[in-house]
Amino acid sequence: MPSSITQNWQTFSAQLAHTGQRRLVLLEGEQEWARGWVQEWLGGFDVAGALWVGRDEDAGVAGVRGVSSAQYKRWLGQETGVLVWDGWQGNPPDGFAGLAGTLRAGGLLFWLMPPLAQWPGFEDPDYSRTGLDGAGEHRFLARLAEVVASDGAVVRVRQGIDECPVLPDVRCDDAAFRPGATAEQSELVARLVRFGLGRRRRPVVVTADRGRGKSAALGMAAAELLLAGRQQVLVTSPSVDNLQSFFRHAAEVMGDRVESRSESELVLPGGQAIRFLPVPELLAQKPEAEVVMVDEAAGLPASWLREVLLGWPRVAFASTVHGYEGTGRGFAIRFRQVLDREAPHWQSVELNQPVRWAQGDPLERVLFRMFLLGARGPDSSKPKPGAVSVEPWNPAQASEAELAEAFGLLVDAHYRTTPADLRQWLDDPAASSWRAVVQGKTVGVLWGCVEGGLDQDLAAQVAMGQRRMRGHLLAQSLASHGGFAEAAQQRCFRVVRIAVAEPARQLGVGRALVAAAEEFCRSQGLDSLGTSFGGEAGLQSFWQGCGLRLVRIGLTREHSTGEFPVQLLKGVSPAGSDLEQRLRRRFARHWQVLIPRHWADMPPELLAQLAADLPATAEPGPDDWQDLRSFAEGYRGFEVTLPLLREVCSWPGWMAWLAGQEDAGLWCRAVLQGWAWPQLQALGLVTGKREGEMRLRQIVARWLAQVSEL
Template sequence: MVSDNIDGGMSWKQTKALLGQDCFHVALDISEGLDAERLCAIAGCIRGGSLLILFGLSESPTDNFFLRLCNMFNQKTVAVFCQQEGVRLPALADLCVGESVKERQDGQPTNDQEIAIQSVKKVLGGHRRRPCLLTADRGRGKSSAMGMAAASILCEKKTSIVVTSPRKANVETLFSHARNLLELSLDKPYELVTSSGGRLRYVAPDQLIRDVSDADFVLVDEAAAIPLPMLERLLSKFSRICFSTTEHGYEGTGKGFTTRFRALLDARCKGWKEVTLHQPIRWAESDPLELWLSDTFLFDCEPALVAFDEASPIDYRIVEPRQLLGDEAQLRSLFGLLISAHYQTSPNDLKHILNDASCTILTANQNDVVVGALLAQKEGEISDVIADKIVAGERRVRGHLLAQGLGFYTGDSTFLSLPCLRVSRVAVLPSFRRHGVASQLVKLCEQTGAKKNVPLIGTSFGATSELFSFWRGLGFLPIKMGTQRDSASGHYSLLMTRGLDDSVNHLPLYHDLFEINFSKQLAEQFFDLEPRSLLLSSLRLLHVFH
């Protein structure tokens, strides 16, 4: 049982300990709210035939996310126990599913896993620079297959294999299967050494790129959680490398990542191979809980596949969350577009879109199909007392990235007291790009803010020449660049702003200050800035080098 209120229950913060484990029945107390990402993570640990129990939900929810959750409880495979409406149980016929692919006690792989194992081994034994990409939904055993493949390789010959992933916890399953097959003791949890001198060890991605040169083979688990520029450097450095990633899952990664990563592999490694695992291991095909989670949290939603129609106008709209609540098709289309364009989209983003009153949702539609979308967050209007503490570096307020970045960096508390809009997402279907859709969405956002007397709009993103040119072309000025690379994009985060009225006429002064400081920082904080990045696209900054 997971609850922050009931004695003897596991707290919601402690649920990370469940990841990678097999659970039977799990009860979740959602009376104090719901972390959608944690719920989905926990549900992925539940074995087929067991129950996920949610309790404590109000019978008259008021927020949109819980209203939608209640609607999803009406599916035929869900049992509902309600004080007012009584009990509703699913019919047994609705719970019939396919035969389960049981995890074999002798450690033998499933058919899908055997194909994956042989594909991984071929990367090491075949031609150089022909990587393999393993893709699967959660619960298909891709990490287990990588561990089995590593064990098989180490049994055959002395090999130095390095495993990397953003977090050590991600590779526990891989190491567990390798250790069991090799029959090795648990001396070090993330390093195995065979009697012949073969070695399997974990190395963090940044350390692997910087320090390791003796790896014969590299396995990258949960690759979607690693920035693409870092993966590109791994591809360049290691000629024999294999990747795995989750297609539909709670991690906020998946389809958007694989789309980009496939393009990278196409450009860099012509002979690469993709293997997809379909068979579930912990549960059966068409498992009711897996299907319910997928429908409820939109794991499997996809953007519309439509071509740009020059004869049809594009309609730009302001969308209210209640509209999405009543139009499941539009919600799925919008969320599918966000997933495809931003591979850090998670189930909690769905909750944010439906619930957060400070979130502005704009869409571009052609023939009633969502072809573009923009999300913006209203920030600022912070009290003078707290604003002064933020400027002094003594306080941080959650959810005010733009306002706090401006206030702290400039020392001007005005940016904290004024309202502002931060553009957090812009997504456009590939066939509609280069047609001005994103620019029109930003302009509509500016108009929406101006009508509500918002004097300032801004954004923060991983700085590339393409993105910088886009925002600079819309009149946004760079004000601040972070000194550490963004964990999602692998680039330095750049904050850019644009004034919407005369109350922030002093913004250009801070841009001038940025240019002066930036020229000095190039020799220190930004010495490793890529040649084709921000600098080469900025005529305002290039004069520094002349």
Template sequence: MNVSALAGRLRAEAEQTDERRLLVLAGDRDAGIDAAYDIVEGVGFSDDGVTFVTTREGFRFERLHPKHADRLLGTTRDCVVLDAHGEFSPNAIGRLVGAVDGGGLLVLLTPPLDEWPTTRGGFDEYLAVPPFTVDDVTGRFRERLVRTLREHPGVAIVDVESETVERDGLTGESSTESTEPLRSQSTQVAPDTALFPALAYESCLTDDQARAVRSLELLRHPGHAVVVEADRGRGKSSAAGLAAGSLAAEGRDVLVTAPGSRNAEEVFVRARVLLDGLDALAGESENDEEGQHLRTVEGGHVRFADPPTAATLPNNPDVVVVDEAAALPVRLLSQFVAAPSAGFFTTIHGYEGAGRGFSVRFRDHLAESDKVVRDVHLDDPIRYARNDPVETWAFRALLLDARPAVDPLVEDVTVDSVEYRAISPDELVEDEHLLHEAFGLLVLAHYRTEPTDLARLLDAPNLSLRALVADGHVVSVALLAREGNLDAETRREMYDGGRVRGNMLPDVLTSQLRDEDAAVPVGYRVMRIATHHAVRSRGLGSRLLSEIRDELADDVDWLGVGYGATPELLDFWDRNGYRTVHLSTTRNATSGEYSALMLDPTSEAGEAVQSRHTDWFLRRVEGVLADLLDDVDPDVARAAIRATHGEYAERLSDRDWRVVAGASYGPGLYGTAPRAFRDLAVRHLSNPDAADLTDREERLLVRKVLQCRPWDDVADELDYLSTSQCMRSLGDAYKPLVDVYGDEVAHAERERYTE
């Protein structure tokens, strides 16, 4: 059987079952491309239904570079050819699988399958972070990928060099033989009591989608929240767009947000088409600074804002639509609940993110809110039939459905009943159960996990895994990245602004904080740490960090971490011995949080790095808080400064002390010497146990003294009855500081007003 004939049979079976088929062309790259051309021409695909994803040029079909594979998200193709020679990326597979329509083919060009795991390419170079080289990168991910290709139904494999068929990929099913329904697509009619336009329902492709749109009518009424969950390819974003367009047609202001503007593209496409069909658009769509903006003749809007901006509910929208909600942190998601009504749309399985933060912690928050919540689940695929073998292959190959152990298996675990383990990549590859549980927890530890993260876990030479295990089940896991130990040339490159991959902490300390020697010591950064949700708050995370320190302390100079700072997380890392060395001066574009960098030294060299950066952080923090960090949460600032445990020596002269003591106990004024007040505030916050201040008084120190916010704003935010009361409270807050830290001059000034 020649390749074109096999492809024809695969496509015929795919069309009969409304499924897709995967055809692997293994061997020489040129031979694979020629064979792919023969398939496209021989099977009879239309040119506009074919896309080649490759670094090669000169195709008459649409051609995309693998780095731009995401441009096919939300689109439909009859045939996608992915060239995995040279620029192979696991993310590209995840992005392209969903673009192939039912009855279509995904064609994968690979080196000979037996050789592919050890064949070097651009992705191996990407994983070889300094000081490691490409020779240190393994091929376990590709080895596992090849195994899935050889075992999974619906996957054909052809050796293009010998022109032999290893697997024909035919399942022997047809639409007449199968008992499973094909795509649940039918012509939709608006319900008699529908409140959205009939066109919104007529635009739906499945009964599922129509039911979702019907539920989304609740967003017309304040006090409602609708949660729509689905696997990829079920039309949830289209349903969101139809609802947004319907609401805007009525004159409502709909604010759309997503991890990136690209993620919301389908929402705007569907909203625009609907509004155009209703003759409801007011002029052409526009692009604001944030993204797209549709206006309607009734004064409605469908507008985009990035998540941190959207969380402030700018211009008081009537409805908020959050697409790919599971890819956002719980802190941001919780703020959207304050909108009059809100729709949350999320992917259950997929590289967009499927964090437990959404499915557990945020859902708990939503249930406790005053919103009436409606849940909608979409099961029916839009582009292909249920149980499509290519979809199930992608789930298995990329672990899109990775999950931790089910609750009953671990809910009785205690900190004393677990075993500490260093889990090697070889163990993960050999034990699918272990891999699913460990990776499933890592997925939940971060608001965005991609297929590339699985490849890093299995192949990157700088990463290692540690876990707590109970009765064979992973209950807590930490992913560690080895950093530092960089040679002089690499350090100079970093110091001069060059980016060195895989060395986040040395990079920041060297390039931003101008400490070239910081990249000499070696350490482990905790990239991710997660504990099973059923056993949280039992000390397992701290136990895991303690075990890691005991194991690695003699081999490295420091342990470190970098993360989006919240008061709770800062306190957690502080309790586990990590000390603040930096707060980023820009917010993360998705989480809206400033990042904290912390170190736990394990040697004299590590102690020297941590000590000098903690000391410098305290010396510079007052200036940064008054400028680039003037909007950071005061509780984050308090916790970050407290976690230094530094010995900050204030620089107050005799005259400074007289002003501070006079403003606290007498008629002195804060505004005559604000630097003295800032120095004393930093000293107290770095060692808050020395003087007894309330939480509100410490927030007052941050907001007014360190961040230099206007008195009226501070009084309003901190719930003082008046600005004058806020001013008096600042003086009162400094009395204990004068008592504890003041010298003889300060105490003498105090006595003038207390005798």
């Protein structure tokens, strides 16, 4: 690259650093030309710490660190001045948005792509991972091209057209931008210190967009707490790699008073320490600590966050508001219910002023537009009954305003909605959507996709665990785990997401959306309507109210929600209805064996609710009645009666009746989940074995009395 051109880029970079800006540089052309251009550019600059996302050999030629887009979470919380993203190797939206957030003021993001006009038909290598390959025109990339083309701050370098573009003249005033603490951040540090030294059970929830210094504030506050006399501050996060800023700022506050340090620990001479523990270890070990801090909380399952909240006297949570590890707004909405119930005196703090770049940063602005990071559901009042209409809707053909409203609803309603979901919604050819509208505003949305339809041989291989197809989440799960190859052969419409604006809830909007999807199934000759979600009592009640029935519970918790996946189905065709009944009967026969092995820690209220939805598989005989009376009215022991008590749970009507009983939770824990009396006593569920057995006897006695009256 000629020295004059290099000088122009150096001046441009210096102007960006002076004003606190970052920029996107789009290289449009053939792969090898774009790679060669960037490699030559990098040769004229100090690029220590630069990252190249793409092929390691290309990064090696440029003399910079190569990373995989799949490893982006390792770099959250770190900083770089130059990021090269080779889009020819794939463009997973979450990784792109995530790593863009590592660029500091003055940073440049080089994006290597075909010419903008070719984006709608560009077969992104990342599509094969998500089942979007071969879909033809891709609306998601077409939309990104429109956003980028309309943003005058994006620097476009086009092969054969303007390979040495005229760079924007960035106006620099006398005051240079200096990354550092804002008054807002300093106040947060002081507030966190007051919280850490103050009364118990006053948790703090900090939300901010990326680059606002929340991790740094946590680190500085943790250090101040040790210097003020606290003995141990624990910090957790999805990864210790996310906490580099936290530990760096904590160490700066503590200065030469640090006796020993590592990437996950700072210790003072008196033994006072700040330590990182992954959440599973934190919950398993339960170490003593006056304060626990949770960074990037939206990236952790809600069930873990609740356990942390209840396990220590002072807990602070921090989360990114608009993110790719999970949206802070979805986190706040879902987790607020837990906070209101368990710690009603919790405090909320927001950070708005950027710390690592200037307000109005051009790169942040274009990223927000590209991935709808600022999308919000519409502001609306409670609609009048009958004012809501449901209509088919295609997000790929919607206006930007409509799309932002609908995607904002998904962000608000779901714990983890990311840019990757936006791409899947716009580009999946098997997807169909509906929206509920009031006076032109979207108040509800349903997104689903057609699954299954595999040929007989392939479906049989899926059922035997010999093959796994991309996509087809529900169809494959019911075939391989449920044991019925027909589940992969039949065509099912799976509801991927459903969301209703807060003012429009409890008005039947959600049910109307599901009814529209069911009518679509009938009109298209599909076999069933189904869904899969993280098990939660309110959601289970909603789907049961829509006529869907339990057919499977996953054996391990979902990483995203921390809940066990629950799968429900409603047969629409005769074949679909037959499959639904067969799946339910088989699962009802097997579920009790799996409970103590896989669902021993499932919330008992949810377990009772799910079990009540299963068909009965056993009928009582004369000897069973006698044994129950001996247990309820006499002194027949719990352990010798336990096999019968478990069998009772498969009798007609028992679980539905039990779900409404005060001691249903004790029954589920002791009888179905196999908890020992010391476990039950340790959690305060019983005072001891004798009292626990007495309460179980009373449950059986009440049921026997009711049955005898019928």
